[in-house]
Structure formats: structure tokens, C-alpha cells
Amino acid sequence: MRNRLLRFGQAIKLPGLSFGLAFTLTGLIIALSDSRVLAKIGSPLEFVKSAGSLVGNSYLALFQGSIFDINLTKGHSFFQGFYPLSETIVTATPLILTGLSVALAFKSGLFNIGAQGQFIFGAIGASYVGFHFHLPIGIHIVAAAVAGMALAAIWGGVVGLLKAKTGAHEVILTIMMNYIAGYFILWILKTKSFLRPGRIDPIAPEVGLNARLPLLAGDNLRIHAGIFISLAAAVFVWWLLTKTTIGFKFRTVGANSQAAKTAGISVPFVVTVTMAICGALAGLGGAVHVLGSEHALNADIAGSFGFDAITVALLGRAQPVGTVFAALLFGALRAGGRTMQSSTGVPLDIVLVTQALIVLFIAAPTFVRYIFKLKKLNSAASLTSKGWNG
Amino acid sequence: MSEIRSNIQTRRLRGVSVISLLSLVSLVFFGFTNAGKGTTTFGFVLNNEWVIIKEWVISAATGAKIFSVLALVASLVAAGAYRKKVKIIIPISVATFGIFMAFITWVAAGKFIPFTGLLQGALLLAVPLVFGSMSGLICERSGVINIAIEGQLLASAFVSGVVASLTHKTIWGLIVAPIAGAAISFLLATFAIKFSMDQVILGFVLNVLVIGLTDFLYKKLLVPYQDTWNTAPTFGHLEVPILSKIPLIGPIFFSQSIVVFIMYAIVAAITFALFKTKWGLRTRAIGEHPTAADTVGIDVNKLRFKNVMIAGLIAGVGGAYYTVGSVGAFGKEMTAGAGFIALAALIFGKWSPIGAVFAALLFGFADNLQSTLTIIGVSIPSEFMLMVPYIATIIAVTGLVGRVRAPAADGVPYLRGGAH
Numbered sequence: 161m162r163n164r165l166l167r168f169g170q171a172i173k174l175p176g177l178s179f180g181l182a183f184t185l186t187g188l189i190i191a192l193s194d195s196r197v198l199a200k201i202g203s204p205l206e207f208v209k210s211a212g213s214l215v216g217n218s219y220l221a222l223f224q225g226s227i228f229d230i231n232l233t234k235g236h237s238f239f240q241g242f243y244p245l246s247e248t249i250v251t252a253t254p255l256i257l258t259g260l261s262v263a264l265a266f267k268s269g270l271f272n273i274g275a276q277g278q279f280i281f282g283a284i285g286a287s288y289v290g291f292h293f294h295l296p297i298g299i300h301i302v303a304a305a306v307a308g309m310a311l312a313a314i315w316g317g318v319v320g321l322l323k324a325k326t327g328a329h330e331v332i333l334t335i336m337m338n339y340i341a342g343y344f345i346l347w348i349l350k351t352k353s354f355l356r357p358g359r360i361d362p363i364a365p366e367v368g369l370n371a372r373l374p375l376l377a378g379d380n381l382r383i384h385a386g387i388f389i390s391l392a393a394a395v396f397v398w399w400l401l402t403k404t405t406i407g408f409k410f411r412t413v414g415a416n417s418q419a420a421k422t423a424g425i426s427v428p429f430v431v432t433v434t435m436a437i438c439g440a441l442a443g444l445g446g447a448v449h450v451l452g453s454e455h456a457l458n459a460d461i462a463g464s465f466g467f468d469a470i471t472v473a474l475l476g477r478a479q480p481v482g483t484v485f486a487a488l489l490f491g492a493l494r495a496g497g498r499t500m501q502s503s504t505g506v507p508l509d510i511v512l513v514t515q516a517l518i519v520l521f522i523a524a525p526t527f528v529r530y531i532f533k534l535k536k537l538n539s540a541a542s543l544t545s546k547g548w549n550g
Numbered sequence: 551m552s553e554i555r556s557n558i559q560t561r562r563l564r565g566v567s568v569i570s571l572l573s574l575v576s577l578v579f580f581g582f583t584n585a586g587k588g589t590t591t592f593g594f595v596l597n598n599e600w601v602i603i604k605e606w607v608i609s610a611a612t613g614a615k616i617f618s619v620l621a622l623v624a625s626l627v628a629a630g631a632y633r634k635k636v637k638i639i640i641p642i643s644v645a646t647f648g649i650f651m652a653f654i655t656w657v658a659a660g661k662f663i664p665f666t667g668l669l670q671g672a673l674l675l676a677v678p679l680v681f682g683s684m685s686g687l688i689c690e691r692s693g694v695i696n697i698a699i700e701g702q703l704l705a706s707a708f709v710s711g712v713v714a715s716l717t718h719k720t721i722w723g724l725i726v727a728p729i730a731g732a733a734i735s736f737l738l739a740t741f742a743i744k745f746s747m748d749q750v751i752l753g754f755v756l757n758v759l760v761i762g763l764t765d766f767l768y769k770k771l772l773v774p775y776q777d778t779w780n781t782a783p784t785f786g787h788l789e790v791p792i793l794s795k796i797p798l799i800g801p802i803f804f805s806q807s808i809v810v811f812i813m814y815a816i817v818a819a820i821t822f823a824l825f826k827t828k829w830g831l832r833t834r835a836i837g838e839h840p841t842a843a844d845t846v847g848i849d850v851n852k853l854r855f856k857n858v859m860i861a862g863l864i865a866g867v868g869g870a871y872y873t874v875g876s877v878g879a880f881g882k883e884m885t886a887g888a889g890f891i892a893l894a895a896l897i898f899g900k901w902s903p904i905g906a907v908f909a910a911l912l913f914g915f916a917d918n919l920q921s922t923l924t925i926i927g928v929s930i931p932s933e934f935m936l937m938v939p940y941i942a943t944i945i946a947v948t949g950l951v952g953r954v955r956a957p958a959a960d961g962v963p964y965l966r967g968g969a970h
Contacts, residue, residue, distance in 0.1 A: 322948050333948075337940075339887065340940050512758055516762055526747075545750040545751055
């Protein structure tokens with residue numbers, strides 16, 4: 161027992177220290193950029209006090225905005241206090257899927273920066289089927305999600321195919337595809353088939369009632385059934401990678417593509433299929449986002465789900481379970497960041513800094529070991545991407 | 551050896567086939583689908599340069615045919631070069647130019663194209679790309695992948711804008727910008743070299759860090775205190791006497807912001823230093839074969855660190871271009887992905903300084919063509935025009951240049967004893 165505790169302690173040391181370091185630095189930035197705090201720089205005690213109260217309040221707001229807020233229970237049921245947690249899960253739901261998309265690519269030795277574009281096509285496909293057709297309940301959701309996934313799988317698969325055929329690097333390709341997708345959605349929202357009747361701003365009609373994912377906790381909370389889809393997708397990715405032959409091929413190519421080639425695995429095939437599946441996952445994210453919480457396609461539908469996905473996958477060490485937890489954490493930071501911004505005036509964008517710092521430290525265990533003068537620090541095999549010649 | 555040779559020939563064949571096909575499509579599509587629908591006017595005068603031709607007016611259909619035929623002839627020359635197994639880059643470039651011109655003549659039928667302005671704007675848009683790709687070049691030639699160009703540009707644009715606003719002096723903005731670029735480089739070098747972190751991931755994370763930090767500070771300081779924090783003055787245009795009067799060339803190259811002249815100097819210096827000096831030889835050595843370099847007494851990691859820092863300084867000047875070099879005030883995420891385009895230019899240019907500069911100019915041109923055509927109002931939706939630079943990048947990295955080869959040790963941390 162003691163042994164297991166020790167081992168557990170060792171295992172969470174790196175993430176623990178990384179989080180601590182990241183939140184400390186974020187706190188410093190919040191305090192040092194505030195004029196009211198800086199005005200007190202003359203007296204050290206007052207300075208520390210006001211800095212502490214600002215940072216303390218910010219982090220309290222972050223918690224209240226992401227998990228539970230007692231103030232929301234007044235005049236409502238106790239349950240309403242969990243509105244922030246519902247928001248966290250709503251944000252995390254698509255993030256899990258885009259995160260899995262990036263994570264799966266990592267496992268095959270690919271760096272998929274294209275989740276953003278794939279997400280957009282998933283959202284477009286799901287939205288179109290959602291508002292254009294009228295199908296029976298159940299079938300409509302499936303049809304819309306499949307349409308989104310198919311579009312996104314093509315969008316992702318093209319990258320894999322181009323890489324396999326020409327050797328162009330997927331990082332460059334996916335970045336460019338993101339821009340193209342970003343302009344494509346701006347254009348398609350202006351076309352007759354997507355413009356909502358009676359509107360001139362770029363917003364599509366709402367998807368039909370049969371195409372919406374059911375809410376899980378009543379009309380006051382936005383949490384919807386999409387979270388189960390995300391969790392199922394995580395299980396699917398785990399199963400694919402560890403229990404199937406194709407998953408084995410993915411991992412082999414990821415570990416050493418030369419060896420994989422020698423062993424008779426078709427690397428171009430694996431690259432193309434991986435990118436198509438990654439596209440489908442990110443596209444499902446877009447579909448779930450439209451069918452679950454947004455209901456209508458708009459120009460900013462993708463937000464930063466595709467970009468946050470990369471930090472999510474990195475933090476989750478490209479493991480399905482890790483990715484789910486990382487997405488929940490970042491979903492919490494996003495949801496909480498909004499509350500923090502409105503109640504303490506600290507801009508939401510600071511959570512990007514926190515995310516970046518956490519990933520930076522997690523991905524550089526030697527740095528954390530150096531800072532804290534540790535002799536030993538357990539870290540699972542660190543993630544690597546492939547350079548240009550990979 | 552013969553395998554490499556035949557690979558090159560295969561690629562050349564692909565290039566020749568693609569360009570011939572495009573030329574033919576250009577002739578049929580641009581030359582014959584819009585026949586007799588007005589004339590296209592090219593304007594050649596921008597400032598007060600000497601005038602040879604003021605304007606050139608041509609029937610759109612005739613112009614498109616002429617340029618398409620030029621492209622076709624160049625394609626045939628390229629095919630001849632392929633059969634003789636020699637380089638095809640020059641005829642391919644001429645053919646590409648012909649197709650471009652045919653397209654412009656066709657799309658701008660009945661309209662006025664400010665030709666000199668189009669090229670001048672292209673150079674302006676290419677400036678940050680050139681600085682960014684030079685930063686990437688020095689890093690990657692030394693064996694360190696630099697995805698953080700975007701972060702370097704954004705951080706230095708921010709710092710230079712703020713400092714120039716606070717001091718009311720453009721020159722201070724230009725002085726501190728390289729320091730900001732170098733600060734990002736310091737993080738890149740420290741984590742990549744000292745802590746052997748994966749460089750692609752590291753670069754990506756640094757970009758997120760800089761975007762988050764500048765967005766945060768922008769909302770926290772620059773928006774509420776705009777009058778003191780975000781009113782950077784800008785450099786005026788420098789006109790080189792006589793040279794700036796040459797038609798076409800003068801206004802494009804010699805009537806520009808000081809940052810552009812610094813760019814000429816830096817590109818020339820890097821091209822010379824990389825291939826003609828001891829530093830250059832050593833830099834290329836540690837990027838290709840660090841173990842061999844180590845054997846002859848080069849401190850690989852020290853030189854890498856130094857070079858990454860230099861790269862940051864260079865990217866910093868490019869960042870200053872966004873604020874004191876052009877518009878003054880800093881805008882949220884104003885670099886808008888230029889760092890990634892710079893990276894693409896570096897790869898498209900096959901890690902050579904001149905190649906990267908030409909690639910950057912090409913991207914700048916595509917970008918400016920898009921905005922020019924949007925302004926004069928052509929029938930193609932502006933969103934598709936905006937996609938052009940990115941589609942061009944994809945075509946560039948997949949088709950025309952074929953399989954490019956990065957420096958052999960690019961992205962591989964160097965540990966003595968080869969334990970990596």
C-alpha cells in the first residue's frame with residue numbers, strides 16, 4: 161500500500177508541479193499587469209495584499225465559473241449551482257473530440273494542426289443536413305453527424321493523401337487547410353442555401369428539433385447528450401489503438417516508419433487512413449457542437465476548438481483517457497475564464513497563457529526537474545513529433 | 551546515384567506536365583471564354599518617377615491569349631529542358647508568369663490594374679515573411695526547427711508598438727523589437743537545446759503563449775489606455791535619390807520604409823555569411839552533421855544557441871514592421887499567421903536564403919493580387935481570392951517543388967555520444 165502511494169506520488173509529481181508553476185506564473189502576470197496593484201508598489205505589504213486579493217478573487221471566479229457557484233442557487237434549486245459545471249462540460253464535449261483527433265494523429269507520428277478546419281467542415285455538414293432535411297427522430301441526428309464526419313474525413317484525408325503521395329509536411333498542409341476552411345465557411349454562409357431566410361448576417365437556419373441532441377438536466381442547463389458521444393469516441397480510439405490490427409499499424413508507423421515499411425506496412429495507406437479518421441473525429445466535434453449547443457451554423461462556430469485541441473492532446477499525452485481529462489480541464493478554464501472576465505475584469509485570454517505554460521512544463525520534464533532540483537522525476541515517454549524529414 | 555537522378559527526372563516530368571496543362575487551360579479558359587468583353591488597362595505610374603509608358607490598354611481576350619501562348623511556349627521550352635536533363639526552373643517560372651498575367655488580364659476585363667502598385671504592395675506584404683523566413687532559415691540551418699516565428703513576430707510587433715507609443719519615438723520601437731524577438735528565441739533555445747524538448751511542440755506552445763499574452767495585455771492595457779499605450783508613430787518613406795525615379799523598379803524597391811532597406815541588407819548579409827564565412831560553414835555543419843562538427847572542435851549546442859538568438863533578433867525587426875514600420879497601432883493577433891506563411895516560404899525556398907525570399911515575394915504577390923482584385927471588384931467572391939495564398943502554398947509544397955530536404959539534423963537535439 162505504502163509502495164503504491166509512493167508510486168502514485170511519483171506519477172503525479174510532474175503534472176502537479178507543472179500546474180503549480182503555471183498557475184503561479186499566471187498569477188504573477190495578472191497581478192503585475194493591474195494598475196491598481198502596481199499603484200501600491202511603494203509599500204510592499206499593501207502591494208502583496210492587493211496582488212493577493214486580485215489573484216485570489218480571479219482564481220475564485222475561475223472556480224465559480226467552472227464548477228459550482230453558490231450564488232446561483234438563490235431563488236433556484238440547489239441544482240442550478242452546478243450551472244458552471246454544465247458549461248464546463250458543454251465546452252469540453254467538442255474539445256474531447258478534437259483533442260482525440262490530434263492525439264490519434266500523434267500516435268501515428270503525425271502532427272495534426274488541422275482539427276480547426278476539420279471541425280468547420282463537420283459543423284457545415286451537420287448543419288446542412290440538420291436544417292435542410294426533415295427526418296424521423298434518432299435518424300436525423302445520426303444522418304447529420306455522419307454528414308459532418310464524412311466531409312471532415314475527406315478534408316483530413318486529403319492532407320494524408322498529399323503527404324503520402326508528395327511528402328509535403330502535414331504541419332504546413334493542415335495550417336493552410338485551416339485558413340482555406342475558415343474562408344470557405346465565410347463564403348458558404350452567404351450562399352442562398354445557407355443564409356437564414358429574413359437575415360442578412362452570416363447565420364444558417366437552426367437545425368430541426370429532431371436533429372438536436374437531447375438536454376440532460378432540464379432546460380436551464382445546457383449540458384447535452386454529446387458528452388456521451390465524446391466519451392464513446394474516446395473508448396473507440398482506445399480500442400482502435402490497442403485492440404485492432406490497424407491500430408497496431410498506426411502505432412508502428414508512429415514509432416518508426418522505416419521499420420514499419422520494412423515490416424510490410426504500407427506507410428502511405430496508414431498516413432491517409434489516419435488523417436481521414438482524425439478528420440472524422442474533429443468533424444464529429446463540429447457536428448456535436450452544432451447539434452448539441454449552437455443549433456445554427458455561424459462564422460465563428462469553431463471558436464478555438466481546433467487550436468485548443470493541440471494543447472489538450474499534448475497535455476493528455478496523446479492517450480484517450482488523458483485527453484478526456486485535459487479537455488475537461490481546458491473546458492473548465494474556458495468556462496471559468498468567462499466568469500473571471502466579467503467579475504474581476506481580468507481578460508479571458510489569460511487562460512491561453514496558463515494552457516501554454518502547463519503544456520510547456522509537462523512536455524519538458526527535464527526543465528521541471530531542473531527548477532525544483534529534483535533527483536528523480538517520473539515521466540512517461542515524452543511525446544515527439546517528426547521533423548521535416550520524418 | 552542513378553536513383554536520385556531518375557527521381558529528379560520524375561519530378562521534372564511532373565512539373566512540366568502540370569505547367570503545360572495549366573497553360574493549355576489558361577489559353578482555352580482565359581483566352582476564349584470572355585472574348586470581346588472590354589479592355590484591360592495596366593497602369594505603370596505610381597509616384598513621381600520618370601515616365602516611359604503611363605498606361606497600357608489591351609483587349610482582355612487578346613491579352614489573355616498572348617500571355618497564355620507565352621506560357622505554352624515556355625512549357626515547351628521546359629519540356630525540351632527535361633529531355634536534355636537540365637534544370638527547368640527558368641522556363642517554368644516564365645510559364646507561371648504567363649498564366650498569372652493571362653488570369654489578371656482576363657479577370658480585370660473592363661477595369662484598371664495599377665500594375666506598379668500591385669508589385670509594390672506585394673513587396674510590402676512580403677516584408678514580414680522575409681524576416682520571418684530568415685529567422686527560420688538561421689535556426690533550421692543550425693538544426694533547430696523554428697515553428698515559433700509567428701510568436702516572434704507577434705511579440706516584437708507588440709513590444710515595438712508599446713515602446714514607440716510610450717517614448718513617442720519610432721527609433722525606440724525599432725530598437726526594442728529585436729530584443730522581444732530574441733526573448734522568444736531565448737525560450738526556444740533554452741527548452742530545445744538545454745532541455746531537449748520536442749521542437750515542433752515547443753514552437754507551437756510558444757506561439758500559443760505569445761498569442762495569449764499579447765491578447766491579454768492588449769485588452770488589459772492597450773484598449774483602456776490607448777492614448778498612452780497604443781499610438782505608435784510610424785517611419786515615413788525613404789526615397790533613394792535617382793534610383794527611386796527609375797520607372798517600375800524605383801517606386802517598388804527604392805521608395806520604401808526604412809525597415810525594407812534593413813531587409814535588403816539582412817538578406818544580403820545572410821546569403822554572404824552562410825556560404826562564404828567560417829560562421830556559415832560551421833552553421834551548416836551543425837545542421838547537417840553535428841557529430842562531425844563536434845569532432846573537429848565546434849561546440850554544437852553553443853553555436854546553436856547563439857544562432858537561435860540571432861534568428862530572434864532578425865524576426866524582431868520583421869515584427870517592428872507591423873507597427874512602427876507601417877500602421878503604428880498594435881492590433882490583436884495582427885500578424886494573422888504570417889509566421890506560418892514565412893515557414894512555408896522557407897520550405898518552398900528549400901532552406902536557401904534567395905529561394906525563401908522569392909517564395910515570400912510570391913506569397914506577398916498572391917496576397918496583394920487578392921486585395922487589388924477585390925478593390926477593383928471582380929466577380930469572384932472575395933473569400934476565394936483570400937484563399938489564394940494558402941492554396942498557392944499547398945501547390946508549392948506538394949507539386950512544384952516536390953520532395954524537399956531539410957538540413958539532416960534539423961529538429962534533432964544534439965547530445966554527446968549520440969544518445970538521442
